[in-house]
Amino acid sequence: MANHTLSYKRAKEEKDWEMMLSIEKMFANSKTYFAFTKLEDIKAFLGKEISYLVFLNNEPVGEAAYELKDDGKKAYISTLVVVPEYQGKGIATKIFNKIIKEIIDKPAVENVELITHPKNNAALVIYLKNGFEIVEWQDNPFGDGEPRLKLRKIISR
Numbered sequence: 001m002a003n004h005t006l007s008y009k010r011a012k013e014e015k016d017w018e019m020m021l022s023i024e025k026m027f028a029n030s031k032t033y034f035a036f037t038k039l040e041d042i043k044a045f046l047g048k049e050i051s052y053l054v055f056l057n058n059e060p061v062g063e064a065a066y067e068l069k070d071d072g073k074k075a076y077i078s079t080l081v082v083v084p085e086y087q088g089k090g091i092a093t094k095i096f097n098k099i100i101k102e103i104i105d106k107p108a109v110e111n112v113e114l115i116t117h118p119k120n121n122a123a124l125v126i127y128l129k130n131g132f133e134i135v136e137w138q139d140n141p142f143g144d145g146e147p148r149l150k151l152r153k154i155i156s157r
């Protein structure tokens with residue numbers, strides 16, 4: 001994996017949302033990830049965010065998205081996904097590093113938040129290694145009967 005370069009496409013067009021939906025559907029039965037199942041939901045939620053499709057050798061291998069809130073003072077990372085056959089190769093780590101750098105490069109951002117399942121070990125490894133701290137337990141925030149953890153990273157400048 002080390003020598004492969006990922007490329008990023010900002011999702012904007014209908015075919016981008018359709019590709020994202022096909023990635024999301026791979027996680028339809030996941031207990032630790034609440035996947036989108038409808039095109040109109042992806043467009044409504046991720047269409048207002050900064051959303052990327054991620055490619056490796058022209059193959060779609062993942063997606064990521066974040067939004068800026070409070071006049072750009074807060075960032076919320078809503079999406080980090082790697083398709084199953086490409087997992088365990090460090091791809092999510094690379095995607096997350098790119099997203100975090102992009103966020104930190106915005107001078108107004110004071111903190112970054114995200115939400116993940118307490119049993120999502122791979123995601124938690126990435127977030128904790130990047131200096132995020134667990135700040136809140138949430139019982140059932142997405143209505144899927146599963147708990148979540150809120151994590152936050154304070155940006156020190």
Ligand SMILES: CC(C)(COP(=O)(O)OP(=O)(O)OC[C@H]1O[C@@H](n2cnc3c(N)ncnc32)[C@H](O)[C@@H]1OP(=O)(O)O)[C@@H](O)C(=O)NCCC(=O)NCCS
Pocket residue numbers: 027032033079080081082083086087088089090091092093094115116117120121122123125126
């Ligand atoms: C979470 C996810 C993005 C991780 O993708 P990935 O490309 O496999 O992640 P990486 O290969 O970069 O691995 C990240 C770290 O987790 C570790 N890891 C991977 N699977 C693990 C597991 N089951 N248990 C513990 N650690 C694990 C890796 O060893 C790596 O740690 P390291 O940097 O110390 O080597 C991927 O599993 C996924 O898309 N899941 C479904 C969607 C999802 O849950 N997204 C997160 C929502 S908040």
